[in-house]
Amino acid sequence: DAGVIQSPRHEVTEMGQEVTLRCKPISGHDYLFWYRQTMMRGLELLIYFNNNVPIDDSGMPEDRFSAKMPNASFSTLKIQPSEPRDSAVYFCASSSRRGRNEQFFGPGTRLTVL
Amino acid sequence: GESVGLHLPTLSVQEGDNSIINCAYSNSASDYFIWYKQESGKGPQFIIDIRSNMDKRQGQRVTVLLNKTVKHLSLQIAATQPGDSAVYFCAENPHSGAGSYQLTFGKGTKLSVIP
Numbered sequence: 001d002a003g004v005i006q007s008p009r010h011e012v013t014e015m016g017q018e019v020t021l022r023c024k025p026i027s028g029h030d031y032l033f034w035y036r037q038t039m040m041r042g043l044e045l046l047i048y049f050n051n052n053v054p055i056d057d058s059g060m061p062e063d064r065f066s067a068k069m070p071n072a073s074f075s076t077l078k079i080q081p082s083e084p085r086d087s088a089v090y091f092c093a094s095s096s097r098r099g100r101n102e103q104f105f106g107p108g109t110r111l112t113v114l
Numbered sequence: 115g116e117s118v119g120l121h122l123p124t125l126s127v128q129e130g131d132n133s134i135i136n137c138a139y140s141n142s143a144s145d146y147f148i149w150y151k152q153e154s155g156k157g158p159q160f161i162i163d164i165r166s167n168m169d170k171r172q173g174q175r176v177t178v179l180l181n182k183t184v185k186h187l188s189l190q191i192a193a194t195q196p197g198d199s200a201v202y203f204c205a206e207n208p209h210s211g212a213g214s215y216q217l218t219f220g221k222g223t224k225l226s227v228i229p
Contacts, residue, residue, distance in 0.1 A: 031215060043219040056216060091157050101146060101215065105157030
């Protein structure tokens with residue numbers, strides 16, 4: 001398996017623009033997690049899904065952030081409008097029901113909002 | 115709120131020596147702990163985990179120790195190699211018994227191995 005796939009790897013955009021980050025979890029995994037990593041706040045859980053259904057989105061910063069999982073092999077995290085303080089590395093991770101606490105992380109998307 | 119923290123932000127170790135990375139946690143309800151390794155430009159990678167009903171668990175060259183009395187977690191790496199250079203995070207789940215998969219991560223310790 002190729003592992004968790006994220007795209008793009010790098011994104012540079014201007015304040016006010018819409019940003020869409022994409023994730024393909026490991027095939028067969030039931031859980032999908034979106035994290036944000038910054039130097040100041042470390043690694044923070046934004047939202048996670050179980051069987052494509054959002055379970056907990058309490059970590060989503062504000063209404064500008066939204067996440068969807070239309071099927072078992074694809075998820076998006078959207079920021080609209082983007083702001084400079086959204087600059088961070090965004091990770092997607094997935095896990096299986098059996099090894100549910102062992103999360104496999106993707107390589108991340110480095111977002112820079114100018 | 116309660117959070118996971120680390121004593122040492124950076125650690126330099128001679129190749130071949132043992133490394134010890136420490137982590138303090140404050141949430142006494144936490145019942146599951148994980149160590150992750152993050153190499154530059156990559157996502158975190160699972161190393162080893164331990165449940166609160168244990169005080170020690172061993173893997174390949176790694177050992178995790180849990181001291182619930184002082185709320186302390188440590189990761190020991192035996193015979194440290196250059197490939198071990200990375201940032202190490204401890205993470206806790208205060209509600210794993212309730213079926214929650216939310217992990218709270220510490221800020222991380224950077225391990226540098228000197229050849």
